[in-house]
Amino acid sequence: MIFYPGGEHLASWRLPGAQPERYLDVGYYRDFARTAERGGFATLFIADELYVWDRYRSGIDHVVNIRTEPFTLLGALSQVTEQIGLAATVSTTYNEPYHVARKLASLDFLSSGRAGWNVVTSASDEEAWNFGRDANLDHTVRYRRAQEFIDVVEGLWDSWDDDAFRYDKESGYFADASKLHRLDHRGEFFTVRGPLNIARPPQGRPVLFQAGASEAGRALAGATAEAVFTLDPGGHKAAQALYDDYKARARANGRDPDHLKVLPALSPIIGETTKQAEEYLDLVEELTPDRLSLDWLSHYLQFDVSSHPMDEVFQPDLSAPTNQVQSVHAQIKRLVGVGRFTLRQINRAMLRSRFLVGTPDTIADFIEKRFTGGAADGFMLAFSSIPVGVEQFVELVVPELKKRGVYTGEYRGTTHRENLGLPVPRSRYG
Amino acid sequence: MIFYPGGEHLASWRLPGAQPERYLDVGYYRDFARTAERGGFATLFIADELYVWDRYRSGIDHVVNIRTEPFTLLGALSQVTEQIGLAATVSTTYNEPYHVARKLASLDFLSSGRAGWNVVTSASDEEAWNFGRDANLDHTVRYRRAQEFIDVVEGLWDSWDDDAFRYDKESGYFADASKLHRLDHRGEFFTVRGPLNIARPPQGRPVLFQAGASEAGRALAGATAEAVFTLDPGGHKAAQALYDDYKARARANGRDPDHLKVLPALSPIIGETTKQAEEYLDLVEELTPDRLSLDWLSHYLQFDVSSHPMDEVFQPDLSAPTNQVQSVHAQIKRLVGVGRFTLRQINRAMLRSRFLVGTPDTIADFIEKRFTGGAADGFMLAFSSIPVGVEQFVELVVPELKKRGVYTGEYRGTTHRENLGLPVPRSRYG
Numbered sequence: 020m021i022f023y024p025g026g027e028h029l030a031s032w033r034l035p036g037a038q039p040e041r042y043l044d045v046g047y048y049r050d051f052a053r054t055a056e057r058g059g060f061a062t063l064f065i066a067d068e069l070y071v072w073d074r075y076r077s078g079i080d081h082v083v084n085i086r087t088e089p090f091t092l093l094g095a096l097s098q099v100t101e102q103i104g105l106a107a108t109v110s111t112t113y114n115e116p117y118h119v120a121r122k123l124a125s126l127d128f129l130s131s132g133r134a135g136w137n138v139v140t141s142a143s144d145e146e147a148w149n150f151g152r153d154a155n156l157d158h159t160v161r162y163r164r165a166q167e168f169i170d171v172v173e174g175l176w177d178s179w180d181d182d183a184f185r186y187d188k189e190s191g192y193f194a195d196a197s198k199l200h201r202l203d204h205r206g207e208f209f210t211v212r213g214p215l216n217i218a219r220p221p222q223g224r225p226v227l228f229q230a231g232a233s234e235a236g237r238a239l240a241g242a243t244a245e246a247v248f249t250l251d252p253g254g255h256k257a258a259q260a261l262y263d264d265y266k267a268r269a270r271a272n273g274r275d276p277d278h279l280k281v282l283p284a285l286s287p288i289i290g291e292t293t294k295q296a297e298e299y300l301d302l303v304e305e306l307t308p309d310r311l312s313l314d315w316l317s318h319y320l321q322f323d324v325s326s327h328p329m330d331e332v333f334q335p336d337l338s339a340p341t342n343q344v345q346s347v348h349a350q351i352k353r354l355v356g357v358g359r360f361t362l363r364q365i366n367r368a369m370l371r372s373r374f375l376v377g378t379p380d381t382i383a384d385f386i387e388k389r390f391t392g393g394a395a396d397g398f399m400l401a402f403s404s405i406p407v408g409v410e411q412f413v414e415l416v417v418p419e420l421k422k423r424g425v426y427t428g429e430y431r432g433t434t435h436r437e438n439l440g441l442p443v444p445r446s447r448y449g
Numbered sequence: 450m451i452f453y454p455g456g457e458h459l460a461s462w463r464l465p466g467a468q469p470e471r472y473l474d475v476g477y478y479r480d481f482a483r484t485a486e487r488g489g490f491a492t493l494f495i496a497d498e499l500y501v502w503d504r505y506r507s508g509i510d511h512v513v514n515i516r517t518e519p520f521t522l523l524g525a526l527s528q529v530t531e532q533i534g535l536a537a538t539v540s541t542t543y544n545e546p547y548h549v550a551r552k553l554a555s556l557d558f559l560s561s562g563r564a565g566w567n568v569v570t571s572a573s574d575e576e577a578w579n580f581g582r583d584a585n586l587d588h589t590v591r592y593r594r595a596q597e598f599i600d601v602v603e604g605l606w607d608s609w610d611d612d613a614f615r616y617d618k619e620s621g622y623f624a625d626a627s628k629l630h631r632l633d634h635r636g637e638f639f640t641v642r643g644p645l646n647i648a649r650p651p652q653g654r655p656v657l658f659q660a661g662a663s664e665a666g667r668a669l670a671g672a673t674a675e676a677v678f679t680l681d682p683g684g685h686k687a688a689q690a691l692y693d694d695y696k697a698r699a700r701a702n703g704r705d706p707d708h709l710k711v712l713p714a715l716s717p718i719i720g721e722t723t724k725q726a727e728e729y730l731d732l733v734e735e736l737t738p739d740r741l742s743l744d745w746l747s748h749y750l751q752f753d754v755s756s757h758p759m760d761e762v763f764q765p766d767l768s769a770p771t772n773q774v775q776s777v778h779a780q781i782k783r784l785v786g787v788g789r790f791t792l793r794q795i796n797r798a799m800l801r802s803r804f805l806v807g808t809p810d811t812i813a814d815f816i817e818k819r820f821t822g823g824a825a826d827g828f829m830l831a832f833s834s835i836p837v838g839v840e841q842f843v844e845l846v847v848p849e850l851k852k853r854g855v856y857t858g859e860y861r862g863t864t865h866r867e868n869l870g871l872p873v874p875r876s877r878y879g
Contacts, residue, residue: 032616032623039616039623043558043648045528069547071608071629071644079626085609085647087555088548094524095559098475113545117499117579118518125517128473129525148642149547178501179515186462186469191738193462193469196509199501212578214501217515218473308621 023066025083026408027286027373027401029315030306032083036407043087049099051406056103058413059428061438062135063096064228064399065089067108070145075314082311090122097130104435106135106228111168112161113141113150119168120175120215127220132434134225137248138239140165142343158345162235164208169227169243171211174202176224177446178214200448223443226435232346241268245441246280248399250346251372258283258394278441280396283389288376288403289411296376303403304370312366319347329363374403379415386416387425397439453496455513456838457716457803457831459745460736462513466837473517479529481836486533488843489858491868492565493526494658494829495519497538500575505744512741520552527560534865536565536658541598542591543571543580549598550605550645557650562864564655568674570595572773588775592665594638599657599673601641604632606654607876608644630878653873656865662776671698675871676710678829680776681802683783688713688824708871710826713819718806718833719841726806733833734800742796749777759793804833809845816846817855827869 024042025032032039041047052063067089072078089107096105105126109119119136127134140161141147147155156164183198202213229244231237240247252261266276288303290296313325320335321343327333337352350372354365375385389395402408420426430438454472455462462469471477482493497519502508519537526535535556539549549566557564570591571577577585586594613628632643659674661667670677682691696706718733720726743755750765751773757763767782780802784795805815819825832838850856860868 030621033618033621037618039618040614043555045559068646071646073629073631073644076626079624079629081621081623083623085614087558087647088520088551090518090521091524091552091555091559094521095528098525098528114548115543115580118544121518122521125473125521128517129475129521145642148640150545151640184470184515188463188467188469191460191463191511191736193511193513194509196506199503199509201503210578210581212575214503216498216501217517306621 023083024086026405027403028303028307028370029082029311030303031403031405033306034302034404034407036404038406039083042083042085045092045095045099047406048092048096051409052096052100052103054406054409054413056100058409058417059426059430060103060400061397061430062104062106062226062399062435063100064135064137065092065107066137067110068143068146069110069113069141070143070149072145072318074145074318077308077311077314078318080311081308090126093126093134094129097126097133102133102430102433102438104133104135104226104438105130106137106226106435108137108139110139110141110146111165112156113146114168116168116171116209117175117211117213117215120172121217123172123225124176124215124217124220127222127225128217132221132436134220134222135228135435136225137228137230138165138169138244139230158233159235162231162239166239166242167206167208169239171202171204171206171209173224174204174447175211175213175215176220177448178202179218180446180448181219184218219446222434222436223445226439226441232349236345237264237268240265240279241274242272244279246282246396246439249281249283250350251283253372255388255392255394258389259392262394280439280441281394282397282399283395284401285386285398286374286401286403287382287408287412287416288374289379289382289408289415290376291378293377293381296378299403300371300374300376303374304367307366307370313362316351316362316366319343319351324362327362330361332359333362333365334358379419382416383419383423386420387423390425453513454516456835457833458733458737458800459512459741460733461833461835463736464733464834464837466834468836469513472513472515475522475525475529477836478522478526481839482526482530482533484836484839484843486530488839488847489856489860490533490830491827491860492534492536492656492829492865493530494565494567495522495537496567497540498573498576499540499543499571500573500579502575502748504575504748507738507741507744508748511738520556523556523564524559527556527563532563532860532863532868534563534565534656534868535560536567536656536865538567538569540569540571540576541595542586543576544598546598546601546605546639546641547643547645550602551647553602553655554606554645554647554650557652557655558647562651562866564650564652565658565865566655567658567660567678568595568599568669569660588663589665592661592663592669596669596672597636597638599669601632601634601636601639603654604634604877605641605643605645606650607878608632609648610876610878611649614648649876652864652866653875656869656871662779666775667694667698670695670709671704672702674709676712676826676869679711679713680780681713683802685818685822685824688819689822692824710869710871711824712827712829713825714831715816715828716804716831716833717812717838717842717846718804719809719812719838719845720806721808723807723811726808729833730801730804730806733804734797737796737800743792746781746792746796749773749781754792757792760791762789763792763795764788809849812846813849813853816850817853820855 071084093105180198185192204211229240230248269276269279341348501514523535610628615622634641659670660678699706699709771778
């Protein structure tokens with residue numbers, strides 16, 4: 020499961036059952052992580068960004084702009100959860116590989132092999148401004164940097180062979196120097212000598228997630244990712260094609276395609292009846308101030324749309340390439356391209372496209388079809404509502420999936436890799 | 450208490466009761482942290498460095514070169530300890546203030562007000578090599594950078610006023626935009642716009658520790674630190690003078706000198722009798738390979754002493770300024786200056802000077818004299834042996850100090866600040 024502190028929508032924090040005053044409280048995360056463990060979820064994933072969205076005043080007034088630094092939080096959660104994998108976003112644009120390799124290896128030890136990381140390249144200038152840059156790096160440069168970053172981190176994790184430590188009090192040998200490797204990396208972006216000051220992680224390497232939908236993002240995923248989050252491209256056939264594309268890219272890189280899991284994002288809104296679920300979606304829409312919807316679109320389009328009336332047809336020229344998140348921009352462009360939608364309708368369509376609205380039965384239908392139909396290896400669940408949505412899914416949908424035999428609801432092993440069906444990578448030094 | 454994973458000496462991991470195979474296991478830290486809580490200790494401090502000491506082969510063979518990244522570890526410890534403060538080293542030379550402000554604020558929330566940080570400027574070229582630099586920054590440049598770093602981090606912590614969040618589901622107002630402050634910092638080393646994406650920490654600011662002994666280090670401490678670790682300058686009078694110097698510097702900066710706590714490092718070796726304690730010190734010396742002692746000296750002197758026979762007088766010219774840790778270098782220089790010590794004797798003297806060897810009674814005498822005699826506000830205990838030394842201190846010395854009425858052994862409050870007797874800083878915005 021994937022999440023922002025308050026849930027998958029800007030207005031999630033206003034929903035019934037939401038607990039906004041607990042977003043900096045470890046107990047909030049512990050409670051729904053344990054619910055997720057009851058459902059056998061493989062991964063708890065903490066999405067992260069490195070800025071306050073203050074470009075528009077509505078972003079400060081109405082949006083959850085506070086969150087804990089994810090690795091400190093995951094360190095805490097490692098002690099109050101038992102089985103779920105613990106992963107978080109790492110920006111390769113605004114971090115140093117030595118720090119990242121250390122904290123991921125540390126989390127892997129502290130959690131007994133449950134660590135994971137989601138490599139992102141960061142898309143907002145706001146982040147650049149907090150790290151001494153005037154603007155974000157260009158899209159292609161960011162992806163080149165990400166590739167090198169991953170290579171350095173993986174190299175650092177291999178610094179010590181798995182059997183390098185002797186802990187021999189008698190002879191005085193703590194380690195075997197012949198089993199230590201210095202990286203001596205010199206690349207376009209990083210110069211890192213190594214070695215890393217922590218042993219090779221229990222999983223060999225924490226699980227590597229990615230989400231890039233652009234050509235550069237897919238290429239990176241094909242070369243390095245072990246699981247990729249995708250956004251619904253619209254329809255089962257398109258989802259199959261996207262699935263096949265990632266698998267083909269893994270194969271083209273000489274990898275076993277089964278070692279790149281494709282996990283479409285899925286945001287269920289669950290009702291006892293379809294009508295009840297639809298009413299919940301209406302509520303999400305109602306709880307989103309117009310002004311916030313406009314500013315959110317302005318953010319992704321990189322120009323101010325707020326002077327455009329909500330109920331008139333919206334048809335700007337969006338042909339210029341964007342430096343923003345490619346998948347969201349492409350989705351807006353498709354809707355604008357239809358040529359007859361007002362801003363309110365575009366917003367409504369964006370909202371609807373993000374959520375799967377239905378009963379436990381119809382949601383299980385969707386999951387079963389995608390999973391057995393070659394379009395998904397699993398799903399990244401992004402709940403509109405926390406903790407209510409997590410509880411609903413575990414109580415209502417998981418039993419239905421078990422009944423159909425498409426999901427056991429049980430953990431297959433003890434490590435994050437085992438539970439995702441991924442092998443333990445060998446050290447680059449053999 | 451202060452510590453390296455294995456204890457305060459290079460050979461600590463070989464001592465009876467040491468548990469080297471647990472140094473990456475959270476249970477190891479949890480167990481002795483709980484012992485420390487039984488003794489009423491204010492702070493658990495994790496010393497940190499960003500490299501493997503592989504300049505000499507003996508450093509790989511015989512030294513503990515692995516450790517967990519401290520903030521991930523402290524995140525974990527926040528859930529398995531109740532009262533002890535949780536602090537760790539932060540290098541201002543190889544970090545970004547935005548990341549550091551976030552993780553310290555996060556730890557402060559996750560631990561309900563128990564976070565602290567020890568600002569260091571990093572002294573080894575090995576660290577520079579892991580972060581894209583050819584050599585460490587110059588000593589004075591490092592301290593200028595540290596000053597600016599602290600200023601930026603403290604400014605970021607004040608981004609949101611204490612009452613900035615409304616969490617008002619009804620009106621849709623999550624926060625009050627008028628209570629958000631943008632830092633817009635532009636300095637010699639950092640350009641950071643802000644604001645920070647987490648609320649002001651429960652303590653206002655996590656407790657700021659420092660340890661610099663050089664003029665630049667003392668100046669920084671006088672201006673910014675709330676607690677300073679000192680090394681014994683040799684004798685009670687010198688300790689008083691050092692104590693007074695820090696207090697005077699705080700006063701000269703317009704600060705209440707009581708808000709800069711002076712905490713001399715204290716490494717007790719405790720025996721039932723003095724003879725037993727002395728034998729333990731002999732054991733520490735015996736367990737240190739000669740070659741490792743030589744390489745350790747070479748490291749701090751920045752030239753190779755290993756060809757010098759252990760049992761001949763050692764008298765090199767040490768007048769050149771050093772880029773290494775000033776306090777250790779000065780101590781070696783004093784011993785060499787005596788002019789009749791062999792390398793073995795210098796090593797022995799260095800070892801002896803680092804430890805206070807005695808019975809619970811004589812150790813309590815020392816503590817009482819320094820504490821009541823205006824030379825210490827408390828002590829940073831650095832145990833030669835973990836967990837044995839921690840247990841001995843809590844079982845044997847703490848009761849003696851309580852009997853004498855110089856230490857209650859009780860926590861004064863619930864936050865790290867309260868337990869150290871430090872006030873909650875006000876926001877720079879009022």
